[in-house]
Amino acid sequence: MAGGFDIRRIDRRIIFTLIFVAVAWPLIQPLRLPMEVSPPVQRLYEAIEAVPAGSVVMLAGDYSPDTQPELQPMVDTFLRHAFRKDLRVVVACLWPASPPLVETALTPLAAEFEKEYGIDYVNLGYMAGGTVTLLGMGASLPGTFPRDYGGRPVSEIPLMQEVENFDDIALVMEVSAGTPGTREWVQQVQGRFRVTLLSGVTAVSAPNFYPYIQSGQLGGLLGGLKGAAEYETLVEAPGDATKGMDAQSVVHSLIVFFILLSNVVYFATRWRSGEGEAAQ
Amino acid sequence: MKYPLALTLVLAALLSPFASLAEVAPDEIVVPAEIDTVAPAPVTGLTARDYVDNSDAGDKIVLSWELSADDGSGEGDVVAYELARSTVEGETGDSLTVVPAGATRYIDDTAEPGTVYRYTVTATDGANTSAPAISGPVAGRRSFFQPMRLPVLVLLGIFFGMVLIFTQLAQRGAELFVRRIPGLNAIEEAVGRATEMGRPVLYVPGIGEIDNIMTIASLTILAHVAKITARYDTPLIVPTARAVVMSAAEEVVKQAHAEVGKPDTYDPDNIRYLSDAQFAFAGAVNGIMLREKPAANLYMGAFWAESLLLAETGFEAGAIQVAGTAMVSQLPFFVTACDFTLMGEELYAASAYLSREPKLLGSLKGSDWMKVLSIAIMLAGIVLRFAGHDAFVNWFRTQ
Amino acid sequence: MRREIPLIITFLAGTFMLVDFFVPHVVVSGAADEMKQWGIIVIAASILLGIGNLIRVHSKKIARRQEGWIYSIITLASMGVMFAFGGPWGTIEEGSAFNWMFINMQVPLQSTMFSLLAFFIASAAYRAFRLRSAEASLLLIAAIVVMLGRVPIGQFLTRNLPEKATLPWITETIMSYPNMAAFRGILMGAALGVMAMGLRIILGIERSYLGGEK
Numbered sequence: 001m002a003g004g005f006d007i008r009r010i011d012r013r014i015i016f017t018l019i020f021v022a023v024a025w026p027l028i029q030p031l032r033l034p035m036e037v038s039p040p041v042q043r044l045y046e047a048i049e050a051v052p053a054g055s056v057v058m059l060a061g062d063y064s065p066d067t068q069p070e071l072q073p074m075v076d077t078f079l080r081h082a083f084r085k086d087l088r089v090v091v092a093c094l095w096p097a098s099p100p101l102v103e104t105a106l107t108p109l110a111a112e113f114e115k116e117y118g119i120d121y122v123n124l125g126y127m128a129g130g131t132v133t134l135l136g137m138g139a140s141l142p143g144t145f146p147r148d149y150g151g152r153p154v155s156e157i158p159l160m161q162e163v164e165n166f167d168d169i170a171l172v173m174e175v176s177a178g179t180p181g182t183r184e185w186v187q188q189v190q191g192r193f194r195v196t197l198l199s200g201v202t203a204v205s206a207p208n209f210y211p212y213i214q215s216g217q218l219g220g221l222l223g224g225l226k227g228a229a230e231y232e233t234l235v236e237a238p239g240d241a242t243k244g245m246d247a248q249s250v251v252h253s254l255i256v257f258f259i260l261l262s263n264v265v266y267f268a269t270r271w272r273s274g275e276g277e278a279a280q
Numbered sequence: 281m282k283y284p285l286a287l288t289l290v291l292a293a294l295l296s297p298f299a300s301l302a303e304v305a306p307d308e309i310v311v312p313a314e315i316d317t318v319a320p321a322p323v324t325g326l327t328a329r330d331y332v333d334n335s336d337a338g339d340k341i342v343l344s345w346e347l348s349a350d351d352g353s354g355e356g357d358v359v360a361y362e363l364a365r366s367t368v369e370g371e372t373g374d375s376l377t378v379v380p381a382g383a384t385r386y387i388d389d390t391a392e393p394g395t396v397y398r399y400t401v402t403a404t405d406g407a408n409t410s411a412p413a414i415s416g417p418v419a420g421r422r423s424f425f426q427p428m429r430l431p432v433l434v435l436l437g438i439f440f441g442m443v444l445i446f447t448q449l450a451q452r453g454a455e456l457f458v459r460r461i462p463g464l465n466a467i468e469e470a471v472g473r474a475t476e477m478g479r480p481v482l483y484v485p486g487i488g489e490i491d492n493i494m495t496i497a498s499l500t501i502l503a504h505v506a507k508i509t510a511r512y513d514t515p516l517i518v519p520t521a522r523a524v525v526m527s528a529a530e531e532v533v534k535q536a537h538a539e540v541g542k543p544d545t546y547d548p549d550n551i552r553y554l555s556d557a558q559f560a561f562a563g564a565v566n567g568i569m570l571r572e573k574p575a576a577n578l579y580m581g582a583f584w585a586e587s588l589l590l591a592e593t594g595f596e597a598g599a600i601q602v603a604g605t606a607m608v609s610q611l612p613f614f615v616t617a618c619d620f621t622l623m624g625e626e627l628y629a630a631s632a633y634l635s636r637e638p639k640l641l642g643s644l645k646g647s648d649w650m651k652v653l654s655i656a657i658m659l660a661g662i663v664l665r666f667a668g669h670d671a672f673v674n675w676f677r678t679q
Numbered sequence: 680m681r682r683e684i685p686l687i688i689t690f691l692a693g694t695f696m697l698v699d700f701f702v703p704h705v706v707v708s709g710a711a712d713e714m715k716q717w718g719i720i721v722i723a724a725s726i727l728l729g730i731g732n733l734i735r736v737h738s739k740k741i742a743r744r745q746e747g748w749i750y751s752i753i754t755l756a757s758m759g760v761m762f763a764f765g766g767p768w769g770t771i772e773e774g775s776a777f778n779w780m781f782i783n784m785q786v787p788l789q790s791t792m793f794s795l796l797a798f799f800i801a802s803a804a805y806r807a808f809r810l811r812s813a814e815a816s817l818l819l820i821a822a823i824v825v826m827l828g829r830v831p832i833g834q835f836l837t838r839n840l841p842e843k844a845t846l847p848w849i850t851e852t853i854m855s856y857p858n859m860a861a862f863r864g865i866l867m868g869a870a871l872g873v874m875a876m877g878l879r880i881i882l883g884i885e886r887s888y889l890g891g892e893k
Contacts, residue, residue: 012596015805016798023797033831036847065786066559066585066793100781128726132718138334139712144719178584191678192334203829204585205609210859211866226829249832251797256823258805263819266809335708422704429701436874443875447884493876496885523732549745553736555754556729559792564747585793592799595806606872608865613800615818616807625868639884643875650871 015258022254026246033249035242040213041230044198044220047171048078053086055170056163060185061091061098067177067202068101073228073241074200076105078173081235083113088159089121090169092145094133094180099125099149118157125149130180134188138166171196171219182209186217200227319408320358321349328399328415330423331387338393338422344385348403348410351381357405363388364400372400372412391420431676439650446649447642456641458633463604466620467501467578467630470600471508474575480515481505482574484590486581486605487521487561490528493628494606498581499525499532500631500640501604505578506536510545518551519568521561526553562586566593579603579618580627583610591617604630686883693881733758825850 037045051057059078063071082089091106093099106123115121124145127133136144141163142154154160162168172195176182182199186209190197196219201209203224212218222231225248228241323345331340343363351358358381365388366373376399379386391397396419403410450456474481483505485498502518509516516533520526530551537546554564566589569577577594579587579601587603587610594601595617603614604622614621622630625647632640657676664672692714699711737751765777810816827833828850837845879885 010805012802015802019798019801033835035831036834038847038851064789066789068786069790069794097781097785100778101786104782127719128723129719130722132715132722136712136715136719139708139715143712143716207854207858208609208862208866210854211863214855214859224829245831249830249835251801252826252830253832255801255804256826258801259808259819259823262805262808263810332703334703335705335712336703337705422706424702424704426701426703433701439871439874440878443878491880493872496876523729523736556733559789563792585796588796588799588803592803595803606865606869608862608869613803616803624865625872628872639879643872643879647868647871647875651868654867 018254019251022250023247026250027243030243031246031249033246035229035233035245037230037234038227040210040221040223041227041234042220043213044222045081045231045234047196047198047219048081048085048087048173051085051087051170054088056088056090056159056168057082058169058172059089059091059102060172060174060176061093061102062095062174062176062178062181063101064095064097064177065101069240069244070202070225070228071175071177071200072101072105073225073232073239073244074175074222075102076109076239077228077231077235077237077241078175078200079105079109080113080237083109083115083120084235087170088119090141090159090163091121091123091149092137092141093124093126094130095177096126096128099123103149119159122157122159123149124154131184131188134180134184135192138189138193141165166193166195169195171198173198173200175200177202178205181205182212182218186212190217203227316357316405316407318355320351320355320403320405320410322410323348323361323401323403323413326399326401326413326415328397328418330418330421332423332426332428334426336423338420339389339391341388341391341397341399341418341420342385343388343399343401343415345401345413347382347384350405351403355405358403359406360404362402362404362409364402365397366400367395367397369398369417373398393420393422395419428678432678438653439646442649443643443646445642446645447638450636450638450641450645456645458629458641458644461622461626461630461633463602463620463622463626464630464633466602467505468508470576470578470602470619471505471514473600475509475512475514477575478514479575480517480572481509481576481578482565482569482572482594482599483516483518483578483580484565485518485520485525485529486579486583487558487586488525488582489522490524492582494580494582495525497628497631497640498604499528500635500637501578501580501627502529503532503536504634506533507540510537510540510542513542513545515547516550517568517572517574519554519561519565520552521554521556521558523553526551558584558586559589562589565590569594569597569599573597574599577601579605579614580622581605583607583614585610588613588617594618682886686886690881690883693877697881730758821853825853 048057059075059082061075079089089106091099091102093102103123106121109115110117110121124141125148127136127145129136133144142160145154147153148157166172166189172185172189174182174185174197176185176199182201182205185197185199189195197217198220199209199218200222201224203226206221206223206227209218209221213221222228225241225244229238229245232238232242325346326343327345328341328343330338331342333340345361348354348358348361350356360378360380361383362378363376363386364372364374365376376388377386388399396417398417399415400412401415402412446456471481483502485502486492486495488495490496506516508514518529518533520529530548533551534543534546534548537543555561568574569590570593574597577590577599579590580603583590583605584607587605587607591601591603591614601618602620602622603618604627605611605614606624606627608624611621611623615623625644628640628644628647632644661673661676664670695714696711699707702708734755737755739745740751741748741755761777761780764775764780768775768777770777770781804822808815808819808822810819824846827836828846828848833846833850837847842848876885
């Protein structure tokens with residue numbers, strides 16, 4: 001092989017630089033590609049639309065800072081959707097890092113829609129225990145979360161007087177990045193307490209949950225940033241996810257290009273070495 | 281009065297918003313609509329049953345019925361259904377509640393356990409009520425069993441029975457066939473290569489906790505690998521993300537050294553608890569790979585998003601890599617970046633095959649036969665469904 | 680007795696929770712609800728154990744000047760700083776130092792580590808997706824179709840084709856049928872594995888979670 005540039009082993013740094021440019025450029029210069037909504041997202045949207053105004057819904061935060069870029073847009077859009085429909089939101093988290101992350105969306109959106117803490121929404125914070133906590137919530141939510149995120153006793157919060165367990169909750173929107181997450185909610189909550197369960201997950205784990213959509217155990221699913229962007233489109237509030245879609249489009253295309261290039265090179269090399277042998 | 285006109289104008293301006301209240305609507309002769317004297321059709325198919333939920337105090341009765349013919353069709357004038365409950369036969373009893381049109385179900389959660397009730401449901405269009413539909417006698421009971429969960433109990437019983445039987449058979453020394461997983465050859469080849477090159481073997485038991493079934497399977501395979509490395513004096517590095525897993529790994533490797541008769545070559549500093557944090561762990565392991573340059577990387581256990589970080593860096597460092605995990609979302613990453621991957625239950629099969637431990641063999645065989653049973657049930661269900669018989673499939677419903 | 684007591688507790692607790700799933704009688708479910716509350720308390724206490732463990736392991740590393748002991752100092756110091764700020768001034772209020780450190784240090788650090796995956800997948804894809812065999816080819820084609828179909832550009836490229844030939848439709852079909860079928864099969868296998876494990880733990884056949892000998 002001629003010395004110098006060997007295309008079969010491109011220096012990783014070149015690949016990384018190209019990826020960096022592919023992500024950064026559309027964020028600066030948006031392409032605004034049109035987006036179609038996939039069925040699982042459509043079902044999630046319609047499930048929330050079907051809930052009558054004034055009902056209580058739950059937002060379960062089961063994510064952490066590393067998946068925040070992918071999942072936070074889902075939280076933002078759900079809260080916006082719920083507040084717009086005058087739904088009352090109870091936030092409960094199984095991951096310790098989730099309550100402050102949800103707060104970053106909750107506080108400004110509550111102010112925008114003029115919602116009052118304790119009456120229109122409440123953040124119950126984090127409770128250790130994972131699966132056990134889920135079962136505890138099914139028995140008694142105030143019993144499992146005796147204080148809210150700010151330390152206030154739940155008995156002093158007007159909204160919580162009406163919520164004893166999942167019977168009083170119209171639907172649960174669960175945003176998860178791993179374990180405990182969607183699977184545990186399906187197994188422990190949807191199966192036992194028959195509450196409508198919707199979920200937003202990272203793109204890498206979304207395929208795991210398609211069986212649950214088909215069986216009806218999940219009423220809808222947001223898969224990764226694309227799912228979040230589709231949801232933003234339905235709610236007519238384009239945000240971070242929609243901006244990210246252009247970047248994702250370019251990067252995905254670039255990776256496909258790399259794959260095709262590597263295959264072209266692979267076959268060209270094999271063909272050439274085959275020719276070389278024949279010539280001998 | 282000074283400036284009477286101005287004052288009048290000001291007063292008029294102040295009072296003008298209220299003027300509309302005093303307006304009298306133009307006279308509209310209201311022609312009364314024909315008075316509706318037709319009663320709506322009654323509901324049909326009314327049943328009342330003891331309602332069993334997750335915490336049954338015997339105080340819930342579920343009523344269900346078919347819609348009145350005039351609800352949504354026919355006359356279309358039904359607005360609500362009135363429910364009444366009585367303890368005396370023949371009497372309608374006290375009004376219980378009113379549910380809106382379109383409802384076909386109601387759960388009465390105020391029943392006294394043991395008391396016999398009869399429910400009456402009538403449709404109303406605001407002016408007239410239908411003939412009553414009366415349910416049979418029903419009493420709330422504290423149930424000892426959730427009937428909807430019977431299929432789960434049956435299948436669970438079958439499965440547990442099979443696992444226990446096979447475990448017993450294995451403990452008595454019966455020969456339970458487990459095929460040799462191709463991945464096992466790959467593991468031994470990788471370790472052999474490291475020994476030839478005089479470089480260490482890196483064994484990552486995943487980042488799951490000790491009670492994770494994948495971690496347990498991983499520790500069994502670690503025992504096997506540790507014996508080989510101890511025999512040939514190849515350094516074995518085991519980074520862990522959980523303190524308890526580190527203790528267990530220490531025991532396993534120490535034991536392996538003792539079994540091949542080289543207890544003093546055991547180096548406890550090679551079993552390292554790095555960090556609980558996922559990416560901190562990945563970063564630390566990458567550091568080990570780049571500095572100590574192991575020739576063989578074995579990833580066995582529960583992995584999450586850090587799988588690709590580990591496998592890619594390991595490749596760049598020039599190691600031969602074998603992975604095994606049942607985390608389905610990580611399999612694609614391992615398959616692309618490693619030389620060989622044990623997928624899903626191959627990990628459990630490998631650990632059962634290597635250790636020949638009765639409990640692992642028993643569970644493996646039990647699971648295998650349960651899968652055969654599941655496939656048979658699914659095929660039967662599909663065939664019956666196509667033939668129009670739903671009873672078999674419906675028996676399995678739990679909701 | 681040291682081994683027997685945990686095994687007995689495990690057996691009783693595990694069996695009771697299993698019974699609770701099938702028996703809705705209010706006495707059973709009431710007791711089970713209590714146990715679930717205890718479980719939450721125990722798990723919360725184990726977080727304290729985890730902290731103690733962290734301090735112990737890293738202190739040992741510093742004392743023995745083992746490789747990387749500087750990082751152990753940094754680890755313990757960071758923990759100390761977060762505790763020091765979180766304790767007196769609270770962890771929740773928007774302006775507190777703890778919250779500031781969390782939002783401005785931990786969140787970006789963790790998100791950045793996670794986003795490294797984007798670069799790594801590109802280099803892995805370049806190297807690994809070759810048409811080496813029939814299965815590899817299938818993987819390659821499915822990967823390309825789904826990668827393009829899941830982003831707006833896929834729809835854009837095939838916008839003039841009939842619906843069933845568009846990349847998004849094909850992607851959704853792949854995800855909803857063959858992919859889902861395979862996942863469901865693996866899910867069932869994994870569930871059986873977990874159930875068998877649960878049985879082993881409840882019956883005391885599996886003792887590795889107690890530590891020490893298997």
